[in-house]
Amino acid sequence: xxxxxxxxxxxxxxxxxxxxxxxxxxxxxxxxxxxxxxxxxxxxxxxxxxxxxxxxxxxxxxxxxxx
Numbered sequence: 143x144x145x146x147x148x149x150x151x152x153x154x155x156x157x158x159x160x161x162x163x164x165x166x167x168x169x170x171x172x173x174x175x176x177x178x179x180x181x182x183x184x185x186x187x188x189x190x191x192x193x194x195x196x197x198x199x200x201x202x203x204x205x206x207x208x209x
Contacts, residue, residue, distance in 0.1 A: 153205055159198035166192040167199075
């Protein structure tokens with residue numbers, strides 16, 4: 143089991159990421175093609191950012207269940 147200090151540090155790292163606006167996750171009608179304008183580098187970055195935010199949100203949920 144993780145001690146409180148480790149959990150607090152994890153929470154400190156992931157909560158700001160989880161709180162970021164993330165159109166692919168938060169907008170029901172999000173279209174990556176429209177958002178990236180056909181630029182594959184932008185599309186890649188959008189996916190990378192969405193993955194980071196999604197993971198952080200899932201970690202926060204798990205930490206909150208453990209309280």
